[in-house]
Amino acid sequence: MKLEIDDKTVEIEAGNTLLAAARSIGIDIPTLCYHPALEPFGACRLCSVEIEKRGRTKVVTACNYPVEDGLIVRTNTPDIIEIRKLLLELLLARCPDEGRIQSLASEYGVSKPRFQIEDEHCILCGLCTRVCEELVGVSAINVISRGVEREVGAPYNELSDDCIGCGACALVCPTDAIRLEKNIYPTTAEDIQEIEGKFLEGERDEVLGVFSDLVAGKASTGGQDGGMVTALLISGMKNNLFDAALVVRRVEGYNAEAVVVEDEQGILSARGTKYLRVPMMSKLEAALKAGKRRIAVVGTPCEVKAVRKLQQQRDLEREYPGIELTILGLFCLESFDYDGLKADMSSRFDVELDKADKTQISKGKYIVTAGGKDYSCDVRDMEAIVREGCPYCGDFVSQLADISIGSVGSPDDCSTVIVRSKAGKKLLDAAEFVSAEVDKKQIVKLAKLKKRNADRNLATILDGVQ
Amino acid sequence: MAEINLKRVDEIIEGYKGEEGVLIQLLLDIQNEFNWISPEAIARISEQMRIPKSQIYRIASFYKAMSLKPVGRHIIHVCMGTACQVRGAPKILDRIEENLKIKEGETTSDMRFSLKRVNCLGCCAMGPVILVDGTYHGKITSAMVESILGQYE
Numbered sequence: 110m111k112l113e114i115d116d117k118t119v120e121i122e123a124g125n126t127l128l129a130a131a132r133s134i135g136i137d138i139p140t141l142c143y144h145p146a147l148e149p150f151g152a153c154r155l156c157s158v159e160i161e162k163r164g165r166t167k168v169v170t171a172c173n174y175p176v177e178d179g180l181i182v183r184t185n186t187p188d189i190i191e192i193r194k195l196l197l198e199l200l201l202a203r204c205p206d207e208g209r210i211q212s213l214a215s216e217y218g219v220s221k222p223r224f225q226i227e228d229e230h231c232i233l234c235g236l237c238t239r240v241c242e243e244l245v246g247v248s249a250i251n252v253i254s255r256g257v258e259r260e261v262g263a264p265y266n267e268l269s270d271d272c273i274g275c276g277a278c279a280l281v282c283p284t285d286a287i288r289l290e291k292n293i294y295p296t297t298a299e300d301i302q303e304i305e306g307k308f309l310e311g312e313r314d315e316v317l318g319v320f321s322d323l324v325a326g327k328a329s330t331g332g333q334d335g336g337m338v339t340a341l342l343i344s345g346m347k348n349n350l351f352d353a354a355l356v357v358r359r360v361e362g363y364n365a366e367a368v369v370v371e372d373e374q375g376i377l378s379a380r381g382t383k384y385l386r387v388p389m390m391s392k393l394e395a396a397l398k399a400g401k402r403r404i405a406v407v408g409t410p411c412e413v414k415a416v417r418k419l420q421q422q423r424d425l426e427r428e429y430p431g432i433e434l435t436i437l438g439l440f441c442l443e444s445f446d447y448d449g450l451k452a453d454m455s456s457r458f459d460v461e462l463d464k465a466d467k468t469q470i471s472k473g474k475y476i477v478t479a480g481g482k483d484y485s486c487d488v489r490d491m492e493a494i495v496r497e498g499c500p501y502c503g504d505f506v507s508q509l510a511d512i513s514i515g516s517v518g519s520p521d522d523c524s525t526v527i528v529r530s531k532a533g534k535k536l537l538d539a540a541e542f543v544s545a546e547v548d549k550k551q552i553v554k555l556a557k558l559k560k561r562n563a564d565r566n567l568a569t570i571l572d573g574v575q
Numbered sequence: 576m577a578e579i580n581l582k583r584v585d586e587i588i589e590g591y592k593g594e595e596g597v598l599i600q601l602l603l604d605i606q607n608e609f610n611w612i613s614p615e616a617i618a619r620i621s622e623q624m625r626i627p628k629s630q631i632y633r634i635a636s637f638y639k640a641m642s643l644k645p646v647g648r649h650i651i652h653v654c655m656g657t658a659c660q661v662r663g664a665p666k667i668l669d670r671i672e673e674n675l676k677i678k679e680g681e682t683t684s685d686m687r688f689s690l691k692r693v694n695c696l697g698c699c700a701m702g703p704v705i706l707v708d709g710t711y712h713g714k715i716t717s718a719m720v721e722s723i724l725g726q727y728e
Contacts, residue, residue, distance in 0.1 A: 238629075248627030254636045264632035265614060271627060 112180040127171035127182055128156055138171050138184050139193065139213060141283055142234035145573040147243050149173035152235050155213075157192050159183045168192065190217070198222045203229045207284040231261055231286035237278035240570060246497030247271045249293055250278065263292040270388035274414030275501040275563075276300075280570050294418035296509075304417045304509050309529045316556045318508030322528035323549060325519030326542035332380040333469065334516040335524035337542065338407060338437060341512065342376045344540040345405060350532075351435050354405040355396060357387055362463025364447050367392040369401065379407075381467055386444045386496050390415050397429045405435040410504035413438040417509045435532050438507020440515020440525070440552075442470070442488070442499075442559055449494030458484040471516060503563030505556040512536055518552040520545050525552065579605075579613045588623050598626060598634055602641055610650070610689075611642040646689040647682045649727045652706040656695030659702035663717070667703050668692065670717035674724060688724070 111120050114131050121130045126149060131138050141153035149172040156171040161181040168189070171182075183189065197214040202222035204210050207230060214220070235252055238261060242248040249272035253262050263269040272293040279287050279295035287295055296304075305313070311321030328340030342354050353371045356379035360366050365383045369392065370376055389412045396404060406416055413436055419425065425432050454462040460479045467478040476485040507513040512533030518525040523545045528534050587604045591597040601620065605612050612635050621628045635641045653668045668679065671690060675683050682689040696704055701713025705723070712723050 242627070242630070248629050251629035251633040253633060264617070264628045271629070 110176045110178050112176055112178065112182060114182040115184055121176055123176065125176050127158060127160075127169070127174045127176060127180075130176050131158075131171060131182070131184060136184055139216075140172060140575070141209075141213075141232060142236060143172045144236055144240070144281060144570075146569050147236070147239045147573075150235050150239065152233065154196055155193060157189060157196075159186050159189055193217055194219055199224060200232055203227050204232055204284060206230070207232075209283045229286075230284050230289055232284060233259055233261065234283060235261075236281040236283065237261060237287050240277045240281045244566075244570060245273070245275055245277050245501050247273055249273075250290070261286070262290065267292060268390040268394050268419075269293050270391050272390075272415065273386075273411035273498040273502055274418060275411075275498060275567075277501055277567065277570050280567065281574055283575070291422070294415040296414045296418055300418065300421065301509065304421055307421065308417065308511075309509070310531055310534075311529060316553045316560070317506050317527065317549075318529065320513075320527045320529050321534065322526075322537065323547055324526050324528075324537070325523045325545040325547045326526055326540075327523045327545065328540065328542040330377070330380075333382045333524070335519065335522060335542070336380070337524035337526055337540070338439070338514050339376060339380050340540050340542055341437060341514070341526075341536050342405060342407070343373050345435065345536050346371075346373070346376070348539040350536060350539065351403040351405040351433065353396065353401045353403070354407065355389070355393055356407050357383055357385075357389075359383065363451070363465055363468075364463075369396045369404070382439070382469065384445050384450070384468060384470070385447050386411070390419075397432065402429060402431040403433040403435075405437060407437045407439065408507075408510075409439050409441040409444060410507045410509075411441075411498075411502055413507045413510045414504070435536065436507075436510045436512075437536075438510025438513040440506055440513065440517055440555075442505060442555065443495045444499060445491065445494050446496050453491060453494050454484075457486060460484055469516075471521070501563055501566050503560040503567075505559040506552065515552075517555055518548050579609045579611075579616050581615060581619060583608065584616045584619050585623070588620060592623070598624070598631065599638070602631070602635055602638075606641050610646045610648075611644060613645070645682065645686070647686045649687065649708055650689045650691065651724075652691050652693045652696065653679070654694075654696040654702065654704045654706070655692045656699060656702070658699035659695075659704055662703045664703040666717045667705065667715060667720060670720045671705075671724070674720055688727070 110123050114136055117134055119130050119134050121133060128138055138156045140156045142150050151170040151173045154170060157168050158171045159166050160169055194217050197217050197219045200210050201214045201219060202224035205226050238251050241250055249269045250261055250263055253260055269292050274294040274296045276295040276297045279297050305319050309319040311319045313319045326337050327335040328337055330336045330339045330343060332339040345351055353369050354376060355367055355369055357365050358368050358379040365385050365387050367387050367389045389408060416436055451462045454460045454477060460477055465477050465479045469476045470488055473488055474485045475488045475491060476483055511530040513527040515525050525547055526537060528537050584605060591601045602612060605616055617628055617631050620631055635643055655664050672678055675688055677683055677690055679690050679692050696706055698704055703715055704711055704713045707727060
């Protein structure tokens with residue numbers, strides 16, 4: 110395709126957009142809602158350009174208009190400048206305090222909008238919702254309602270059960286808006302630093318996060334590996350460190366749900382790892398609303414992030430006086446999709462997952478025990494059924510928990526425990542277990558692997574951020 | 576509260592399984608059957624059609640034809656188009672609001688009526704006109720409001 114942009118000839122393959130063609134020859138067109146890794150959206154209209162075809166001119170958005178042979182494109186006619194000025198004037202009136210809008214506006218000589226000044230931060234560019242949908246794949250937030258009521262948010266304006274706290278939305282947001290969202294948990298590097306300072310205690314290890322103690326233990330309660338989560342919960346409750354625990358329990362075969370348990374029986378019913386992601390935050394909020402205050406939450410790194418983010422951004426003490434959350438984080442490389450895992454087990458081993466006694470991941474192998482027999486395969490071969498979003502999470506050891514537990518790093522039949530705060534230390538001190546040697550290198554290796562993969566994925570997003 | 580029969584929701588979903596781009600039609604079916612789309616119904620669709628909840632919520636919150644709040648057994652649309660307006664539609668709306676003790680956009684506590692305003696029903700010659708469920712009541716006066724509403728239980 111051969112076309113002309115601002116009197117320069119450019120040749121580019123069909124299927125490209127006007128924006129790509131212009132940028133390929135160094136012509137800058139301003140954009141707000143465009144990101145190279147995402148489908149063009151045409152929401153901000155800032156990339157409006159004039160095109161001429163068979164002597165007729167019209168205005169189109171360069172980000173999603175495909176190149177055509179013989180097209181004449183003008184990116185800075187007085188009309189186009191006027192359009193951009195008006196858009197920026199409107200945006201500046203809507204979001205007067207946003208640096209990116211301010212600088213674009215001043216670039217175009219717009220200073221005092223004629224319109225009523227509002228106190229908004231979101232410009233509705235949709236970058237956050239699209240990155241969450243198209244790249245991360247969880248679609249925790251979306252554009253809700255229409256017209257003047259249009260806004261970005263989680264369904265029903267309630268705490269999201271889908272958000273995994275990866276922070277991709279915060280990376281792409283051209284303003285401060287996403288940080289002000291109340292129902293999702295985007296956790297940026299600054300947030301992690303702030304949370305560590307506020308809640309955790311110990312030395313900061315670059316890979317494993319803040320911790321004061323690293324032990325391996327085996328408890329007599331039974332459960333996954335050394336059964337340490339179960340043991341910590343039981344002794345914690347006995348010693349009155351909390352009154353209730355939010356745990357994940359199998360229901361209907363292998364499928365699982367988060368439940369609040371308040372006695373040893375309940376804790377024991379939730380033994381064993383499920384490798385599934387289940388709605389958690391709505392259950393926590395329901396428990397708080399039902400009057401529970403001192404709750405131990407057992408969660409994967411994404412759930413730990415969500416709870417911490419909630420503690421960081423909301424005044425929970427005012428909302429729920431007496432609130433005391435103890436966070437037990439699990440080691441997690443990734444979780445699986447229930448339907449996918451079920452189908453995979455059935456085709457791979459002819460095993461009915463719902464009837465499985467136990468599932469386990471050890472030394473890179475996924476092991477399912479059913480009918481007294483073990484079946485195993487490489488976890489790496491199960492990539493197709495990994496839950497969406499997991500590749501964007503770089504936290505293997507639940508860095509923000511009060512105490513983290515997992516199998517990696519300790520002998521078989523033992524669990525590794527990382528103590529990260531006073532609450533975590535109290536919890537470990539109260540538990541009875543036989544200790545064993547920890548191999549920190551093993552943990553570091555996997556933690557680095559997960560971080561590296563996530564960083565690579567997040568880099569795709571960062572690369573396109575203006 | 577207008578209960579939504581989740582079994583029936585499942586049946587409706589079943590009819591669309593395996594097809595692409597059917598979300599709007601599916602939501603409309605649920606809307607038509609129950610007059611609103613409940614959080615439980617959205618959760619069900621999300622689970623079975625494997626569509627994230629926020630995407631379903633986005634569609635359901637965008638279209639006026641879909642309601643995310645329970646609505647009454649009968650829906651009254653009061654036409655506020657220009658022709659009806661000049662012939663006294665505001666007075667009719669006032670009278671209905673007074674009669675049902677709700678405001679436009681709300682539902683009576685006994686779930687009998689929901690009241691909505693529309694900008695034009697397209698039958699200006701009949702104005703002022705109100706639409707109750709599928710029936711057009713044209714050339715009405717505020718004095719007629721009570722007897723019209725009385726026809727609906």
